[in-house]
Each structure stands twice: as C-alpha cells, then as structure tokens.
Amino acid sequence: MATAAIAESHSHGEVSHHRTSTGLNHRKVAVWAFIGSECMLFVSLISTYLIYKGRSVVGPYPHENWTDPATGKVFKEILNIPVTSASTFVLLMSSLAMVLALAAVQNKDKPMPTGWWDRQLRSSKLWLWMTALLGTTFLGFQAYEFTSFVHEGLTIRTNLFGSSFFTLTGFHGAHVTVGVLWLLALLGIDYKRGLKPADALNVDIAALYWHFVDVVWIAIFTLIYLIK
Amino acid sequence: MTTMAAPAPATLPTTGEYKTGIWSWLTTVDHKRIGILYLVTALFFFVWGGLEAAIIRAQLAGPNMGLVTAQQYNQLFTMHGTTMVFLVIMPLSSAFFNFLIPLQIGARDVAFPRLNAFSYWVFLAGGIVVTLPILFGMAPDGGWFGYAPLTTKAYSSGYNIDYWVLGLQILGVASLAAAFNFITTIINMRAPGMVLMRMPVFTWMSFVVQFLVILAFPVITAALVFLLFDRFFGTNFYTVAAGADPLLWQHLFWVFGHPEVYILILPAFGLVSEVLPTFSRKPLFGYPVIVYSGILIGALGFGVWAHHMFSVGMGPIADSVFSVTTMLIAIPTGVKILNWVSTMWGGQIRFTTSMMFAIALVAMFTVGGISGIMHSSAPADLQQTDSYFVVAHFHYVLVGGAVLGIMAGVYYYFPKLTGRMLDETLGKWHFWTFVIGTNLTFFPMHMSGLYGMPRRIYTYDAGQGWEMYNLLSSIGVIFQAIGMTIFFVNFIRSWKKGAIAGNNPWGAPTLEWAIPSPVPDYNFAHIPVVTSRYPLWDQKAGDLVKSEAETTTGGRLKTAAELGIPMPFPTILPLVAAVFMTAMLCGLLFIHAGNLPLALGIMITCGLGLAFTLIKWLTSPLE
Numbered sequence: 001m002a003t004a005a006i007a008e009s010h011s012h013g014e015v016s017h018h019r020t021s022t023g024l025n026h027r028k029v030a031v032w033a034f035i036g037s038e039c040m041l042f043v044s045l046i047s048t049y050l051i052y053k054g055r056s057v058v059g060p061y062p063h064e065n066w067t068d069p070a071t072g073k074v075f076k077e078i079l080n081i082p083v084t085s086a087s088t089f090v091l092l093m094s095s096l097a098m099v100l101a102l103a104a105v106q107n108k109d110k111p112m113p114t115g116w117w118d119r120q121l122r123s124s125k126l127w128l129w130m131t132a133l134l135g136t137t138f139l140g141f142q143a144y145e146f147t148s149f150v151h152e153g154l155t156i157r158t159n160l161f162g163s164s165f166f167t168l169t170g171f172h173g174a175h176v177t178v179g180v181l182w183l184l185a186l187l188g189i190d191y192k193r194g195l196k197p198a199d200a201l202n203v204d205i206a207a208l209y210w211h212f213v214d215v216v217w218i219a220i221f222t223l224i225y226l227i228k
Numbered sequence: 229m230t231t232m233a234a235p236a237p238a239t240l241p242t243t244g245e246y247k248t249g250i251w252s253w254l255t256t257v258d259h260k261r262i263g264i265l266y267l268v269t270a271l272f273f274f275v276w277g278g279l280e281a282a283i284i285r286a287q288l289a290g291p292n293m294g295l296v297t298a299q300q301y302n303q304l305f306t307m308h309g310t311t312m313v314f315l316v317i318m319p320l321s322s323a324f325f326n327f328l329i330p331l332q333i334g335a336r337d338v339a340f341p342r343l344n345a346f347s348y349w350v351f352l353a354g355g356i357v358v359t360l361p362i363l364f365g366m367a368p369d370g371g372w373f374g375y376a377p378l379t380t381k382a383y384s385s386g387y388n389i390d391y392w393v394l395g396l397q398i399l400g401v402a403s404l405a406a407a408f409n410f411i412t413t414i415i416n417m418r419a420p421g422m423v424l425m426r427m428p429v430f431t432w433m434s435f436v437v438q439f440l441v442i443l444a445f446p447v448i449t450a451a452l453v454f455l456l457f458d459r460f461f462g463t464n465f466y467t468v469a470a471g472a473d474p475l476l477w478q479h480l481f482w483v484f485g486h487p488e489v490y491i492l493i494l495p496a497f498g499l500v501s502e503v504l505p506t507f508s509r510k511p512l513f514g515y516p517v518i519v520y521s522g523i524l525i526g527a528l529g530f531g532v533w534a535h536h537m538f539s540v541g542m543g544p545i546a547d548s549v550f551s552v553t554t555m556l557i558a559i560p561t562g563v564k565i566l567n568w569v570s571t572m573w574g575g576q577i578r579f580t581t582s583m584m585f586a587i588a589l590v591a592m593f594t595v596g597g598i599s600g601i602m603h604s605s606a607p608a609d610l611q612q613t614d615s616y617f618v619v620a621h622f623h624y625v626l627v628g629g630a631v632l633g634i635m636a637g638v639y640y641y642f643p644k645l646t647g648r649m650l651d652e653t654l655g656k657w658h659f660w661t662f663v664i665g666t667n668l669t670f671f672p673m674h675m676s677g678l679y680g681m682p683r684r685i686y687t688y689d690a691g692q693g694w695e696m697y698n699l700l701s702s703i704g705v706i707f708q709a710i711g712m713t714i715f716f717v718n719f720i721r722s723w724k725k726g727a728i729a730g731n732n733p734w735g736a737p738t739l740e741w742a743i744p745s746p747v748p749d750y751n752f753a754h755i756p757v758v759t760s761r762y763p764l765w766d767q768k769a770g771d772l773v774k775s776e777a778e779t780t781t782g783g784r785l786k787t788a789a790e791l792g793i794p795m796p797f798p799t800i801l802p803l804v805a806a807v808f809m810t811a812m813l814c815g816l817l818f819i820h821a822g823n824l825p826l827a828l829g830i831m832i833t834c835g836l837g838l839a840f841t842l843i844k845w846l847t848s849p850l851e
Contacts, residue, residue, distance in 0.1 A: 018356075020416040020417065021415065021416050021418040022416055024416065026339040026416055028416050029411070029416055030339065030340070030408045030412045031413065032412045036410055036443065037404060037407075037443065037445070038446070040444075040447055041447075041449060041450055044449075044450035044451070044480060044599050045450055048450065048465070051476065052472070053472040055473070055595070083607055152317075156462075159464065160470055160471050162463075162464075162466055163454075164465070165459060167454070167463070171453075227409035
C-alpha cells in the first residue's frame with residue numbers, strides 16, 4: 001500500500017508547494033487561533049469588570065444614583081442604555097453589511113443582474129464603505145459616551161467601575177478601530193485594482209475578525225449594560 | 229526495525245549556497261536558523277540566570293553573609309526566576325519548535341516564515357528590556373510572579389517593576405505570534421500521510437503547548453495591562469483602598485502561571501519521548517496514551533491555578549476543589565512515567581549522553597512530581613508553602629525535568645543541527661557533574677524547608693539547623709557550574725571540529741533523520757509520503773527521500789533553484805518591526821519620568837514607524 005501511494009505521488013509529479021493538510025488557507029487557520037486567543041483576553045477583561053461590580057467605594061455608579069457625602073452633590077446613574085442600544089444596533093448592522101461585502105466579492109465574476117437592488121448587492125465598494133461607516137459611527141457613539149461620562153464625573157481614575165469600564169470598552173473600541181483600518185485597506189485595494197473572487201479570502205478573514213469584535217460587543221452590552 | 233545508523237560521509241553535505249555574515253542572520257526567515265538564534269540566545273541567558281543563582285547561593289552558603297544587600301538580593305531572585313522561565317526554558321523550547329516541527333512533519337518551513345523571524349526579534353528585545361536594568365541596579369525586584377498590590381506604584385515606586393511589566397508584555401507578543409504560527413504549521417503543513425496520530429510525540433507536545441500559550445498568555449496580558457495602567461495612568465485595579473481585591477492579580481497570574489508550568493515541561497517530555505525509543509530500539513510504549521495524557525495535562529492545567537494560593541484563605545470548598553483537580557493531574561503525568569519506563573523495558577538500551585539525560589529526567593521529574601502531590605493537599609501545603617521545600621519541588625521539575633529533557637534533546641539533535649556530533653566523553657562528564665550538582669543543590673532544600681527556612685530571605689541566623697543544608701546546596705552549584713562549563717566547551721568545539729554525523733547517526737525512526745545533516749535550506753528535496761509512525765524503521769529510506777543521484781550534483785546537494793523549490797526571501801522588516809514595537813512600548817517609561825510630551829512623541833513616532841514597516845511587510849512578496 002505504501003509503495004502504491006508513493007508511486008501515485010510520483011506519477012503526479014512534485015506535491016504542490018501550496019497544498020495544505022486541511023485544505024484551509026494558512027491565514028484562515030491562524031485567524032481562528034488568534035480569535036481563540038482574543039476570547040481569553042476579553043474573558044479576562046469582562047471577568048475583572050464583573051468581579052469589581054459593586055466594589056467601588058465612591059461613585060458615580062453604573063446603574064444607580066450616588067450622593068457624594070462630602071459635597072452633597074448627586075451623581076446620576078452613568079450608563080445610558082437607550083443611546084448604547086442605538087450604537088449596538090449600528091454595530092450589528094455593520095456585520096450585515098460585512099456579509100454583503102463578502103458576497104459581493106465572491107460573486108464578482110458572475111453576470112451582472114438587471115434589477116437596481118440586485119446590482120447594488122454586487123458592489124463590494126458600497127458594502128465595504130457601509131461596514132466601515134457603521135463601524136466609525138459606533139466609534140463616534142463611544143467617543144460621545146466617554147466624553148459625557150467624563151463630564152458627569154467618571155474618569156478612568158475615579159473608582160473601580162471607571163477603571164474596569166473604560167479599560168474594557170476602550171479595548172473593544174481599539175479592536176473596532178483596527179477593524180475599520182483593515183476595511184479601509186481593503187477599499188484601497190478595491191479602488192486600485194478591483195477586488196476579485198480570488199481576493200475573497202482576504203475579505204473573508206477581515207469579516208471573521210469583524211464578526212468576532214461584534215460578538216464581543218453583544219457580550220459586553222448584555223453583561224455590563226443590561227444586567228443591573 | 230533493521231535500519232542501522234547510516235554511514236557518515238567524509239565531509240559535510242552542503243548546497244554551496246550557505247550564507248554567513250551578520251546580515252544573513254539579521255534577515256533570515258529560515259526556521260532552522262531562527263532555531264539556532266533562539267538556542268544561542270537562550271544559552272546566553274542560561275549563563276546570565278545561572279550567575280544570578282550562583283550569587284544567591286554564595287550569599288546563602290553560611291549564616292549572616294554580607295555579599296549582597298537585601299535590595300540586591302530581591303533583584304537577584306526576581307531576575308533569576310524571570311530569566312530562567314521566560315528567557316531560558318521557553319526559548320530553548322522555542323529553539324526546538326522552530327528547528328524540529330517542520331522537519332518532523334515533512335514541511336519546508338513554518339506557515340509564516342517572516343512572522344517567525346518577528347517572534348525571535350521581539351523575544352530578544354523583551355529579554356533585553358527585562359535583563360539590562362540589573363547592570364544599573366534597577367532590576368525588577370517583585371518576584372517572578374510580581375504580586376500586585378506589592379508591585380503597584382504605592383509600594384514599588386522605582387522604575388524596576390516598569391521594566392518587568394513592559395518586558396513581560398513584549399515577551400508575550402513574541403510567544404503569541406510564535407504560537408499562531410506553529411498551530412497553523414502543524415494543522416496545515418503535514419506531509420501526505422502524516423495524520424495527527426502519526427506525528428512524532430515532540431510535535432504533539434509542542435502542539436498542546438501552543439494551545440496553552442494562546443489561551444494562557446492573554447490572561448497575563450490583561451493582568452499586566454491593569455498593572456501598567458495603575459502605574460502609568462493612575463487606575464485603581466490593585467488599589468485596595470479603592471475597594472480592589474488584593475487577590476485579583478494572584479488569580480489572573482496563576483490562571484496564566486499554571487499552564488505556563490506545562491508550557492515549560494511538555495516540550496521536554498516530547499524530546500524525551502523521541503530519545504527513549506531510539507536508544508531502546510523499541511517503539512514508544514503506548515503512543516496514543518502518551519499523546520492523550522499530554523492533552524489531558526494541558527487541559528487540566530487550566531483548572532488548578534488556585535493551588536498556588538492555598539494560604540490566602542479562599543475557604544474550605546475552594547481549597548478542596550483545587551486539591552482534587554491538582555491530584556487528578558498526577559494521573560496523566562504518572563501514566564507518562566510508566567510509558568517511558570515500559571519503553572525501555574526489554575529494549576536494547578544504548579547509554580549515550582542523550583539517553584542518560586532522558587533517563588535522568590524520568591527519575592528526577594518523579595522526585596519533583598511526588599513533592600508536587602504533597603503540595604496538592606491543602607493542609608500539607610499550608611506547612612510547606614513559602615518554604616525552601618517548595619523551592620526544592622519546582623527546581624526538581626524545572627531543572628530535573630525541563631532542563632535535563634532539553635539537554636537530552638541538545639545531545640540528540642546537535643548532529644542534525646550542525647552536521648557534527650557532540651563529544652560523548654565530555655558529554656558523560658557533563659552529565660555526571662550536572663546531575664550530581666543538581667541533586668546536591670536541590671535535595672537539601674527539602675530539608676532546610678522542612679526545618680522552616682522561608683523563601684526569599686537574603687540571610688539567616690545560625691543555630692536554626694539550616695547551616696549544613698545551605699552549605700550543601702551551595703556546593704552543589706559548583707558541580708552544576710563545572711558541568712555547564714564542560715557542556716559549553718563541548719558545544720563550541722564540536723560545532724567546528726566534531727565528528728561528521730551523516731543523515732542518521734542514531735538509527736532514529738522519525739522523518740527528520742531521512743535528510744542530510746546539516747539540513748539544506750529547503751529541508752526536503754521532495755515532500756515525503758508517510759505511511760507509519762516510525763517511517764525510517766518501517767519504510768525503506770528510498771521511499772522517503774529521492775535517491776542521492778537525484779538530489780546531488782557534482783558532489784554537493786542541489787540548490788533550491790536547481791530543484792525548482794521557491795524559497796522565501798530574506799528580509800530585515802521583521803527586525804525593524806520588532807524594534808519599533810519595543811521602542812513604542814518603552815516610550816511609556818517617560819510617563820513615569822513625568823515627561824508626557826516626550827513619551828507621546830516617542831510612542832507616536834515609533835507607532836508610525838511600525839505602521840509603515842507593517843505596510844511594507846504586507847505588500848512585499850514572500851517568495
């Protein structure tokens with residue numbers, strides 16, 4: 001059997017240089033490993049937030065008002081769930097746009113459909129822009145949230161809530177920023193020479209990362225904002 | 229199993245293309261050369277960390293010695309631990325990951341050769357950030373586990389801990405990048421027929437270790453980020469007055485730290501599992517069980533962290549749970565010991581230096597394992613914790629386990645690495661002096677610990693029954709130092725003048741021994757087809773590699789170009805990226821110095837430099 005297998009491999013000539021054992025591209029395997037690793041990073045950050053929930057000795061607090069005993073000043077509950085629900089919706093929609101962007105790239109060499117909407121669905125530029133813009137809008141919401149918190153008296157130094165909240169959501173925001181830059185790089189390629197079905201893997205990998213960052217936000221929104 | 233050691237040729241096989249000179253090393257993306265870089269760097273740090281240990285033992289040789297001050301002593305034990313864990317044993321394992329994994333699975337390189345070079349340069353940069361400050365008396369001094377709040381600015385206001393936090397963060401990047409690379413390499417680059425359950429055990433154990441790295445390092449990354457933010461930006465993660473939990477760091481650190489222990493030991497287990505079958509001329513006893521027990525050790529490693537914290541008062545339920553999970557780990561570990569012994573049972577044992585180190589690992593690790601089981605019982609651990617008994621335990625597993633295993637690997641693979649044999653006579657001298665020295669140093673620590681000597685004290689009074697044991701420990705260091713000196717003489721001499729090895733000097737069964745030593749840059753002239761776990765014992769050599777007529781021309785090996793194999797271009801970009809990244813993080817030190825504009829200036833400049841380097845990297849072709 002061994003000899004037969006070897007004879008076969010010889011008759012087909014040199015084994016292809018880019019053959020992979022699983023048939024998956026190297027970068028895709030690496031990105032999955034990277035995402036597994038990132039999960040542990042966010043698990044650590046979220047756990048720390050939850051462990052420190054209710055342990056701050058001074059306000060402001062996330063879900064209840066706090067009166068400063070020294071000055072008598074009242075600090076309102078910090079988290080603004082309606083506004084954050086809107087930004088969460090924006091980020092979720094960006095994942096939808098990402099899916100459409102990938103589909104548009106994969107279908108590049110198919111004949112162009114006639115309907116107006118169907119033709120829009122085939123524009124990789126449109127959906128990459130849409131994803132990047134929705135991501136940037138989410139970052140805008142976060143910038144608004146951070147500055148309004150600081151105005152209301154909560155900084156990263158104020159208390160344990162401030163330290164763990166800003167660190168956790170700041171790390172998430174940094175991940176979204178990297179994602180937006182990644183999308184802009186893909187757009188750069190698209191404008192320079194046009195993304196082709198052969199580039200689908202590049203878009204696929206960016207999409208994996210983007211969806212992961214989105215899923216992390218769903219965990220953060222649920223655990224930090226919704227659960228009191 | 230009839231294959232005998234192949235006859236050695238008169239000269240080293242070469243393609244005639246091998247480049248030397250410093251530039252070729254700075255720009256290399258060849259996994260074998262990167263392995264050599266890891267090996268040489270780690271051996272340098274081994275001497276460095278060993279000198280620190282020697283000073284510690286000189287200080288403790290007798291009561292009330294005044295060789296170093298208490299502050300210097302804190303720096304010495306912190307740096308000894310940090311160096312040996314992060315800069316010696318991990319990179320020695322990395323040297324073997326780099327050199328061996330592609331050869332053992334029949335690949336021409338790792339999945340991402342440039343990322344691999346980046347990992348090495350980042351590791352070197354992190355190592356320099358951590359170790360250099362000791363020359364200015366500013367070395368980290370909070371222990372290798374850096375317990376916060378002790379390491380927060382309130383209690384450690386100097387720069388010492390800053391170097392430690394930044395250095396470890398940088399070293400973490402190196403380990404993570406390497407782990408993504410090796411996971412992809414092992415999953416994706418196996419030769420046809422090299423199914424998972426035919427992989428050599430070293431590759432298997434490395435595979436498990438890479439998963440431990442990617443899952444454990446992010447946890448210490450988070451813990452270090454908190455500490456870094458506390459120190460540089462005034463956050464409250466470890467400020468107890470603000471309500472912080474003083475145990476947060478301990479939990480996060482040991483969630484990382486216990487898997488880290490297996491990151492240190494499993495590669496050595498893998499090496500020994502290669503050495504024992506070859507020199508017993510028997511297949512490894514219970515290969516699947518060895519593999520599964522390695523996976524189980526890795527998985528259970530995430531569920532035992534709090535056994536490092538029995539004395540902090542977690543309560544009886546947590547103590548009991550972590551006692552039981554810790555005892556459970558003894559099962560897969562004991563299974564491995566049994567398998568190794570059974571491999572030798574009835575074999576035709578050849579007592580080469582490599583084999584002797586491997587057998588010594590089985591014995592010495594068992595000693596350390598047994599004291600480990602003693603610690604798993606919380607009531608017993610309360611007596612032993614923070615005493616020299618614990619120091620004895622972890623030196624038996626790390627020196628008696630990891631270092632002896634790695635030495636077995638060095639003697640075994642030196643011929644593949646250099647094409648030449650290490651001298652066996654010097655090797656035997658190295659073995660006996662080092663193993664006697666190890667036992668003489670660490671066995672008496674069980675006794676000084678049981679007599680109540682605490683860890684991390686810089687001196688002690690006479691009359692407590694500790695003098696003799698401490699003196700014995702210090703004398704043992706002399707033997708270890710002699711042993712390592714013999715090793716270095718042997719290593720340097722044999723690299724240039726050792727006997728020429730040939731492809732397979734040991735008559736070993738795995739794929740890496742089918743190709744020339746030293747290995748040509750393309751590794752395999754054609755990718756072999758594997759049909760068994762021990763291809764060189766079970767398959768004909770001619771089935772595995774092309775005949776000499778096809779791979780040589782005019783008395784030399786064919787070059788990659790002559791064989792039509794595309795090779796990755798050498799590039800300086802990974803080194804440049806590593807330098808920019810390290811400099812960017814070190815810009816933070818100027819925040820501590822109170823110079824925010826300078827800190828921002830450095831970080832932004834280096835950040836832009838890093839971004840441009842990465843763009844250049846991503847847009848330049850690999851091969």
